[in-house]
Amino acid sequence: MTxxxxxxxxxxxxxxxxxxxxxxxxxxxxxxxxxxxxxxxLALVEMLRDGSLGKAYLITAQPLGIGIxxxxxxxxxxxxxxxxxRTVEWLxxxxxxxxxxxxxxxxxxxxxYMYGIGLTSKVLAVIMLAAPVIVMNxxxxxxxxxxxxxxxxxxxQGTRRQEVVKIVLPHAAALIFTGLRLGxxxxxxxxxxxxxxxxxxxxxDLITYNSSVADYPKMFAAIASIxxxxxxxxxxxxxxxxxxxPRD
Amino acid sequence: MTDAIVEVKGVGKVYDNGVEALRDxxxxxxxGQLSTLLGPSGCGKTTLLKIIAGLIPHNAGxxxxxxxxxxxxxxxxxxxxxxxxxxxxxxxxxNVAFGLELRGVPRPEREExxxxxxxxxxxxxxxxxxPNQLSGGMRQxxxxxxxxxxxxxIILMDEPFSSVDEQTRRKFQEDLLDLLRHHQKTVxxxxxxxxxxxxxxxxxxxxxxxxxxxxKIVRPAVDRSRSPDEIRRxxxxxxxxxxxxxxxxxxx
Numbered sequence: 001m002t003x004x005x006x007x008x009x010x011x012x013x014x015x016x017x018x019x020x021x022x023x024x025x026x027x028x029x030x031x032x033x034x035x036x037x038x039x040x041x042l043a044l045v046e047m048l049r050d051g052s053l054g055k056a057y058l059i060t061a062q063p064l065g066i067g068i069x070x071x072x073x074x075x076x077x078x079x080x081x082x083x084x085x086r087t088v089e090w091l092x093x094x095x096x097x098x099x100x101x102x103x104x105x106x107x108x109x110x111x112x113y114m115y116g117i118g119l120t121s122k123v124l125a126v127i128m129l130a131a132p133v134i135v136m137n138x139x140x141x142x143x144x145x146x147x148x149x150x151x152x153x154x155x156x157q158g159t160r161r162q163e164v165v166k167i168v169l170p171h172a173a174a175l176i177f178t179g180l181r182l183g184x185x186x187x188x189x190x191x192x193x194x195x196x197x198x199x200x201x202x203x204x205d206l207i208t209y210n211s212s213v214a215d216y217p218k219m220f221a222a223i224a225s226i227x228x229x230x231x232x233x234x235x236x237x238x239x240x241x242x243x244x245x246p247r248d
Numbered sequence: 249m250t251d252a253i254v255e256v257k258g259v260g261k262v263y264d265n266g267v268e269a270l271r272d273x274x275x276x277x278x279x280g281q282l283s284t285l286l287g288p289s290g291c292g293k294t295t296l297l298k299i300i301a302g303l304i305p306h307n308a309g310x311x312x313x314x315x316x317x318x319x320x321x322x323x324x325x326x327x328x329x330x331x332x333x334x335x336x337x338x339x340x341x342x343n344v345a346f347g348l349e350l351r352g353v354p355r356p357e358r359e360e361x362x363x364x365x366x367x368x369x370x371x372x373x374x375x376x377x378x379p380n381q382l383s384g385g386m387r388q389x390x391x392x393x394x395x396x397x398x399x400x401x402i403i404l405m406d407e408p409f410s411s412v413d414e415q416t417r418r419k420f421q422e423d424l425l426d427l428l429r430h431h432q433k434t435v436x437x438x439x440x441x442x443x444x445x446x447x448x449x450x451x452x453x454x455x456x457x458x459x460x461x462x463x464k465i466v467r468p469a470v471d472r473s474r475s476p477d478e479i480r481r482x483x484x485x486x487x488x489x490x491x492x493x494x495x496x497x498x499x500x
Contacts, residue, residue, distance in 0.1 A: 151303050152333035155321050156347040156398060166350070170337050245337075 035217040043217035044225060052206065053225060060202030060226075063119055064191045067126025071183055075134035076176055082135070083142020083172070084164065093139075100132040104190065108197050122194040122201075129190035130183035137179025141172030174245035181237045188230040252276035253314055253434050254300060254402060260308030260459075261295055269295045271459035273309070279401075281450035282428060282435040286442065286492065288499050292460025293438045294330070294406055300436060301327050301404050313402070323351075326395035328405040332387040334379040340366060341375040343390050347398040358397070365393040368427065385416035392424070396431065403428075405437045409444065421448060422476045442496070446470070446488040447479060454492065457499055464495055 019037045026036025035043075047053040081088040108125055115121045145168050153163045195204020203226050210219035254277040261270040269292040277283045285293040298304045300311055302320040311318050313325065321327075326347065334343045341359060342349070344366055348358035366375060369389040379387055388408050395403050409417040425448065428435055439445050445452045446468050456463040468488040470479055479485055 146331075146333070148329050148331050148333040149335070151298075152327070152329060152346075153350065155301055155303060155325075155327040156350045157321055157323060158350040162350055167335070170335070 033214075033216045035220055039217045040220045040224060043215075044221035047206075047218060047221060053222070056202045056206045056222070057229070058202075060191055060195065060204070063122035063126055063194065064187050066119075067123045067190070068130060068180075068184055068187050070123070071127055071130045071134045071187075072180060075131050075183070076138045076179075079135040079138025079176070079179070080142055080169075080172070082139045084168070089139075092135075096132045096135050096139075099128060100136065104129055105193055105197065108193060112198050117199045121198050122191065125194035125198070126187045126190040129186040129193075133186055134179045134183035137182065138172065138176045141175030141179075142168055144175070145171045174241070177241050177245065181234060181241060184237065185230065185234055188226070192226060251279055253279040254436065255312040256296070256300065256309070257312065258309035259296070259299060259306050259311065261292065261299060261304075261306050268459040270299075270306075271461050273460065273462055275453055275462055275465075277402075277434060277436055278451065279434050280432055282425075282437060282448055283451040283453065284437045284439060284445040284449040285453050285455060286439060286445045286496075287455035287460065288457055288496065289440060291455040291457035291499070293440075293455050296455070296460065297404055297406050297436060297438045301325055303327070323398065324400050325402045325404055326398050326400035328388070328391045328395050328403065328408050330407045330410055332379070332384075332391045334387060334390055336379055339376045339378055340371060340382070340390055343379065344393045344397060347394055351398070361397050362393070365396045366390075368396070369393045370423065383416070385412045385420055388412060388420070392427075396427075400433075402434045402436065405435060407438050407440070409439075409441075417444075418476075424448070425472070425476075442489050442492045446485055446492065452488075452492065454495055466492060 022037040022040075024036075026034055026039065029036075044053070078088075078092060082092055083089070104125070107128065108121075111121045111124050111128075115124060149167050149171065150163060153167050158166070191202075192204060195201055196208065200208040203222055206222040207219055210216070210222065256273055256275045259270055259273045260268075262268045273296060285296060287293050295304065299306045300313075302311075302318055302322065302325070305319070313322065335346065338346070341362055345353075345358040345362035348361060349355075353361075363375065366372060369392055371386060371389055371393065374382065374386065379390065382390070391408070392403075392405075409420060412420065421444065437445075437448060447470075449468060452466040452468065453462050454464045454466065455461065466488060469484040470482055470488065471484070472479070474482065
């Protein structure tokens, strides 16, 4: 118990240290456009109270949610298909390897060119960032099934179907879940890039608008809030993952 | 001498990368006895065992089990894996019952059988533990129990004690002999330990490496009615260990 509460204390101390530095840097000041932590925090509270932050997140959540849901269904399906079938692997592995390596910010204007500036483009931006990691993790989860488990199944005359259902899929589940979590992390990056590069909506709108009217505390509050939302949701998913799939 | 339950005739194996693992292996395994495949690493003993199990294909020769030529796994053979091959997400009970689960035996029935063998290998009380909470020796007991539940005549064991510490290994060897005497199984056992082979076996096939082939068959003259400690001091046991070492030393 003391170990855990000690750990908590250290985590808290590091936050206090970080926010303290921020406060000092803002008061020095590093730049006229860099507000101290306290002012930023007050701006955040104000945006929460007047509802502008909540409204922005409702808008941002749509393309992010749709994108991740589509990736979750189709991406996992694709990854499993690639893991189980050499033909599917041969057809689609190169696409995902290229997608994983491609600089996304350079491709996003191309999306606008083809699909306009609406929801579709933003969903696609999320998918393009999130899909490769989701697909590749599912694929690797399937492929990395220990050969001795497969031999064990065969030695007891298990069928191919039993092999997939009772061994390959349960073994891949942990990595598939990790893929979803990393996909969500990429999705956060994708949605912010899309909202900044395509048309300012949601949280991207809050950032660009407040920057253009030089309301820097609000701009920083919006940036800090998206960082915090992403960090907290990923952390919670990681904890869920550790509970669902305890490691060896 | 009893009849052979497994016969290997002229078996050869060349891997896809061109390595010849086995050449013209001829061996007969007597029913109800424990036979060992012994040799230095790389002599193809595990390959031979997996060919007998039907887990990997051979390029030449034939494998006969209970008077039938076989090309794949069958219900009369059960395999015990070097790395245990346990499902990490399943508890001991499900792992032990897994062979029966694959055969479609209903849950209450297969769990009853599994509980019986869990008790026999000395793991009573550990039914609901996951494998990662067990020691190496206990994990291999789970592997052995799983092989026993399907009631195969032939148990194939691939270096089952290689990742188990020495004390555990000795205890496990003694328990194994007890269990096998009790169940009348034919066992084919792969090891690189001369002492283990001499202590356990009725028949030892010495394999020479690259390509693996049978260089000699030794039948240790050890009186197995005596206690484990007496066997380990037995003249026949010690002579067997010596003889085997003199043959194998030319390969290493």
